[in-house]
Amino acid sequence: MSIFQDDRIIIKTLSGLEEALGEELKQIGATQVEILRRAVACNGNQELLYNINYKSRLSLIVIRPLKSFYAETPEQLYDGVRSIEWMKILDVGKTISVKASTYKSALDHTQYISQKTKDAIVDYFRDKFGHRPSVDTFDADIQINVHLNENQCEIGLNSSGNPLFKRGYRQATGLAPINEVLAAGLIALSGWDKKSNFIDPMCGSGTLAIEAAMLAQNIPAGYYRNNYSFMHWSDYDRTLWKKVKDAADNEMTDFEGLILATDISPKSIEIAGKNIHFAKLHKDIELKQIDIRNLNYPEGNGVIIINPPYGERIKTKDISDLYQAIGDSLKLKATGYDAWVISSDLEAIRLIGLRPHKRHVVFNGSLECRFNGFKVFKGSKKDQYQQNYTTEDE
Numbered sequence: 164m165s166i167f168q169d170d171r172i173i174i175k176t177l178s179g180l181e182e183a184l185g186e187e188l189k190q191i192g193a194t195q196v197e198i199l200r201r202a203v204a205c206n207g208n209q210e211l212l213y214n215i216n217y218k219s220r221l222s223l224i225v226i227r228p229l230k231s232f233y234a235e236t237p238e239q240l241y242d243g244v245r246s247i248e249w250m251k252i253l254d255v256g257k258t259i260s261v262k263a264s265t266y267k268s269a270l271d272h273t274q275y276i277s278q279k280t281k282d283a284i285v286d287y288f289r290d291k292f293g294h295r296p297s298v299d300t301f302d303a304d305i306q307i308n309v310h311l312n313e314n315q316c317e318i319g320l321n322s323s324g325n326p327l328f329k330r331g332y333r334q335a336t337g338l339a340p341i342n343e344v345l346a347a348g349l350i351a352l353s354g355w356d357k358k359s360n361f362i363d364p365m366c367g368s369g370t371l372a373i374e375a376a377m378l379a380q381n382i383p384a385g386y387y388r389n390n391y392s393f394m395h396w397s398d399y400d401r402t403l404w405k406k407v408k409d410a411a412d413n414e415m416t417d418f419e420g421l422i423l424a425t426d427i428s429p430k431s432i433e434i435a436g437k438n439i440h441f442a443k444l445h446k447d448i449e450l451k452q453i454d455i456r457n458l459n460y461p462e463g464n465g466v467i468i469i470n471p472p473y474g475e476r477i478k479t480k481d482i483s484d485l486y487q488a489i490g491d492s493l494k495l496k497a498t499g500y501d502a503w504v505i506s507s508d509l510e511a512i513r514l515i516g517l518r519p520h521k522r523h524v525v526f527n528g529s530l531e532c533r534f535n536g537f538k539v540f541k542g543s544k545k546d547q548y549q550q551n552y553t554t555e556d557e
């Protein structure tokens with residue numbers, strides 16, 4: 164008998180990526196996919212759970228619900244947690260941590276909720292075996308999630324452990340690196356066909372280019388990572404995990420197109436180079452130090468994604484000049500490309516001076532951003548002017 168209440172799996176993601184994650188999960192084999200706020204739920208077995216952890220580019224953590232009960236008082240919370248058969252889930256030598264969240268509930272202190280939950284688990288083991296698992300708030304083997312929503316308590320196990328954006332390839336970072344899940348999400352939202360060119364003219368630590376190269380070659384998102392929390396669960400099936408991994412690794416393919424990552428800063432190029440080499444993608448990604456003002460986009464077509472400084476975390480001398488330069492670069496040299504810009508700076512985005520054909524709202528950390536797509540049309544100078552240029556944006 165499974166230790167879990169049903170076959171439900173909850174997958175957390177970043178705001179704005181829910182629909183794209185739903186599609187990705189269907190491709191991985193999930194059924195009964197339901198879009199939630201910053202999460203997607205689906206049905207699946209242990210094999211799917213391993214597959215999502217290994218293959219999904221848009222998932223932050225994958226949770227397996229354990230038990231749901233009503234808890235308005237500390238005693239109800241304690242009793243509910245203690246009634247779970249923890250010995251079927253972990254052995255006493257493992258370390259544990261508890262992460263709590265609460266919404267419109269009588270128990271409204273996350274620290275208290277997490278302490279009470281830990282007490283119940285520890286007492287369960289002490290009473291049964293005379294020993295207790297240790298708590299490790301930093302990197303525990305078993306990570307327990309407690310969520311209270313209008314006094315309904317959901318206890319779940321985080322099967323991923325460290326969030327899945329920690330892919331394992333990032334050896335160094337620049338000043339404002341983009342989260343790997345967000346980078347993969349932007350590529351998904353751009354609709355890049357994985358065949359044409361992919362250009363990141365402000366590459367920083369190289370995240371977008373690396374994610375594009377992984378996607379194009381079907382390199383599993385977890386290829387460079389070797390630890391997941393489910394490996395510490397009592398039901399861990401090593402043979403099944405190897406089967407899942409081998410099957411995914413066998414699906415890797417070649418990519419014939421061009422991935423180009425450029426940046427004005429020598430330091431960024433050095434950092435991106437380290438990450439790209441670590442990921443063994445140096446033959447797949449061309450890296451070049453150049454100001455976007457002097458960049459000539461390669462012949463052909465494809466997608467350009469630009470993650471410029473927003474003027475919030477990085478100070479450049481003149482953000483307005485920079486966004487105007489981005490606009491000029493696209494209008495004059497990127498004909499035929501589908502160009503995308505992510506920025507929290509709405510005023511600056513307007514200065515690009517192109518009319519977006521698509522707009523998405525995403526969050527880069529706590530910053531609400533626009534991710535706007537601009538098509539740069541071919542044609543006479545007059546045609547281009549009419550199709551591309553605008554004075555309005557939002």
Ligand SMILES: C[S@@+](CC[C@H](N)C(=O)[O-])C[C@H]1O[C@@H](n2cnc3c(N)ncnc32)[C@H](O)[C@@H]1O
Nearest residue numbers: 340341365366367368370427428454455470472
């Ligand atoms: C927000 S960071 C990009 C972060 C990147 N996506 C990552 O994951 O690390 C913006 C980058 O734009 C670069 N940049 C600023 N002005 C530039 C210019 N004129 N031409 C090219 N790159 C520029 C900066 O050096 C910086 O690395």
